[in-house]
Amino acid sequence: MYKMSTDELRELYRELILDHARSPRHFGKLPEVTHSADGLNPLCGDKLKLYLRIGDDDRIQDAAFEGSGCAISVASASLLTDTIIGMRPTEAQSFAGALIHRLTGKQTNVELGKLRALEGVREFPSRIKCATLAWHAMNSAIRQDKVPASTE
Amino acid sequence: MYKMSTDELRELYRELILDHARSPRHFGKLPEVTHSADGLNPLCGDKLKLYLRIGDDDRIQDAAFEGSGCAISVASASLLTDTIIGMRPTEAQSFAGALIHRLTGKQTNVELGKLRALEGVREFPSRIKCATLAWHAMNSAIRQDKVPASTE
Amino acid sequence: MNQVLSKPPSMQADLAACRRDFPALSLQINGSPLVFLDSAASSQQPNSVIDAVANYHRNSHANVHRGVHTLSHRATEAYEGARDVIAAFIGAGNRSEVIFTSGTTESINLVAQSFCRPMLARGDTILLTHLEHHSNIVPWQLLCDQTGAKLLVTPIDETGSLDLAIFDKQIAGGVSMLAMAHVSNALGTVLPLEHMISRAHEHGVPVLVDGAQAVPHMDVDVKSLDCDFYAFSGHKMFGPTGIGILYARSEHLERMPPYKGGGDMILEVRFDGTTYNELPYKFEAGTPNISGAVGLGAAINYMKSIGMDRIAAHEADLLTYMTQRLSEIPGIRLIGTAKTKASVQSFLLDDIHPHDLGTILDHQGVAIRTGHHCAMPVMEFFGVPGTARASLALYNNRDDIDRLVSSLTKAKEIFG
Amino acid sequence: MNQVLSKPPSMQADLAACRRDFPALSLQINGSPLVFLDSAASSQQPNSVIDAVANYHRNSHANVHRGVHTLSHRATEAYEGARDVIAAFIGAGNRSEVIFTSGTTESINLVAQSFCRPMLARGDTILLTHLEHHSNIVPWQLLCDQTGAKLLVTPIDETGSLDLAIFDKQIAGGVSMLAMAHVSNALGTVLPLEHMISRAHEHGVPVLVDGAQAVPHMDVDVKSLDCDFYAFSGHKMFGPTGIGILYARSEHLERMPPYKGGGDMILEVRFDGTTYNELPYKFEAGTPNISGAVGLGAAINYMKSIGMDRIAAHEADLLTYMTQRLSEIPGIRLIGTAKTKASVQSFLLDDIHPHDLGTILDHQGVAIRTGHHCAMPVMEFFGVPGTARASLALYNNRDDIDRLVSSLTKAKEIFG
């Protein structure tokens, strides 16, 4: 057998990620949806549906998702719902922008909090799309696009 | 400047070939045609029409051709008409077979007579089609094919 | 007569030497020697193919068919010589039945558009199987959109085998065209072509076989298969990308209108009417992929130098070993367990998503494919979003499979 | 400020170094060093392209887009990286407007079938010019057969220039599509695109430009040309065979149905309906010519390292020299004498058939093309069965032209 460092793998599959992948938060349908979007990653078949309820107060009152995907994309969607509830849609969008920026290897000043757990994907370029899929879907839900979001 | 042997070129463009190319025999239409065919060489645009009059005596009473082509194909057509007048169609076909055989580098027992002047093409593989075009057209005229003969 | 034959060298040892012919197989990936188990997606090239293409460009390149100068003649000989090699390799009766395309996908689109489109009427039926690759589904869907024809699909069972009883009924029910894989790329199932083609022909149904996953692994003879069309790709058989073949019976080709228009496929062009060239050129519009054809010819010569029988035997042995080793892993689910299979094993492990498996294996130098393998209907049938797939070629060996198994164990560890 | 600039190295001397980058240019043909004057048919490759393709196969090959492992990622980066290089080179606004095809011919067929076919009705008109290559004629003839549309053709004059007065009337008379060459391959005429495209757009007519003979020789910027479609081939610009480009405005691509069906061009496949992938993938069905794209990217990088302006200036100088030297030969007839020309000179000598000229020149190592150059209507216009054509690329020099002239003299001798 060959010896190799599994540090990077442990970075990618941190406990927090595996936990959210195994027990995703806010998984399922949402009553009284105001915005929704599909996210599709043709590469690996990740497929999710994101639901938002945006109130008259211009706040994301609730968020949920359904679908199937790899650990990274499910954990990312789960973390997303945890994060954006209570934000204004514009805030959520700029947070998404900062996160995507960061995961594709660029700098950002925004405080990412527990989303930093996703940073392991930077060493795995083919997995960045998984980590960002839910965020693209969220953007597209807020914009009320007609076509499914995709990460291509 | 570079020196090179032009022997092969002189072999290809023998006096007899250049003579037939400059003043093709039996060039033009033929009255009372019984058989005819088009020959087409898409490579160089050679294009000829071959006319035969085959009599009730099963002899090729007359032959002629029209069209345009390189020196080799025109000389070959001209030599063809000279050669086959008086032959039986089956004789002409087997002569054509032997000639094509010979020009593509194989052995044959048939006496080719002045058609040996065409043998220079054996050193010029891309010109064999020019030398055989009229003969393919003759075969197709005798067979009364519906499509133009081509050397491909 | 009683002869003492020297024992042939063991198959394993023998094909081991081939491995050195493929430079990519000595790559280090993430610090480990590459284990390449993704040949069903695209195979690696031996040096003889890489060199044939490079040398063609150094010594023999010009445009084909249209030139009187030496390089043009060399290029034409190289290109047409490759056609002869391919025709002989697949047992085509006639070199003019071998059309160069850009790949299996284009070959199938050509048949759909030039052969089927003119003959189909609204309500006509095209029969496919549930095993097909998207390249043997979508061209027919486009055709249905264009003509009003409809698709009929032969179902599969839990092992990934076709339901032949249903097929027999379907094919007898008035079908205009049958299109099916020779070997399924997602499951490895080898389809019972002999039975299916003879049934189809009894009912006058023309048959296209998608041979993309068969030609690299077994002896294929289109004449004895008796199919009407056979499509395959160079890049899955150790040849270049961008080149593929459509074998078609000349009686069909003669009646079919051209698929594309352009240079080389014509005899004469006038604005008031154009005469098409003879076969196979009528179907090869424009400058062809000359070096691709040369490379494909070299790939076939390479395969012939080993022998298709030896390749098939070697791979059969390996596939058995792989299936057995995989099935010993706790929590594995093998997908595709038909009796007759070739070169491919799909699987799932615990509830680790295939994409995660792929990443973890890659990190250990093991390249497998994960996802839907361009066969979404197969995935849907098994109720999975995708699988992990290990696929074999002549250059794989038991060490590769041992490495696969040990890196799957690592994945189990990480996912705890 | 008064600065003393060092003199730039002479153009001639400078491009002379390039010659050594092309291994084929050191070949001996029939005992003489090759003089290659047939680049308009297909160009030779520099070592950097040959090596890029070989190294891709040694180090980075797997199928693209669909894989999670390292090689698949490398292949995808190489393939998509080439698209970026091409998009920048031709000034496309957006990488998704750059579609990989198998060549100019396929690019034009794609536009005819996917863009025009759905919008044409019986009696509609497609406008071409009399200069077109068969690849920009036959696809439109096939389309006319399919739809009942008809062709209209802008005539040329004795120099090989378009009659713009007639064009202006034609384009104003209700045309559905305009398709024309950027540079004529038979005559070298550079078409007045600016004028023609702006007239076309004034009348709402979409424009396809066949740029096969332009891209290797001059700076092309599709945005400033303002064309709707621009087609070209890798093998005419020092890249591989089997790869070409269709540039198209995304507003058109979005509305067009797919040209071919298969893997990679879909998002989701179900037997009861399929969703197509986004641009540019909707138009790239099946495994693409990955190494072809890589080689084309390398070819463009090679051209950029020299600079398109320098290439154009060098070739303009050579063309002038060639035309002058040829015109001094007694008995020569130059065909194609338009004011604005690029890289090509057709001619006839005495009444020696071009095919015979080609043979005699080849015997002396000089490669020219003879025949109709896939432009039969041009030949018909000039009342000749074909011409001899010498065509230039960046690697040619004055010695090549001197060799051409002296071997033509030899031909005159032989034909007495």
Ligand SMILES: Cc1ncc(COP(=O)(O)O)c(C=O)c1O
């Ligand atoms: C002007 C022009 N258009 C189209 C083509 C066709 O290109 P290809 O054969 O690479 O498809 C060519 C070259 O053959 C050409 O010169």
Ligand SMILES: Cc1ncc(COP(=O)(O)O)c(C=O)c1O
């Ligand atoms: C069974 C099968 N059919 C068709 C194809 C399509 O081949 P290509 O992508 O080379 O056109 C593939 C491979 O991708 C395949 O495995």
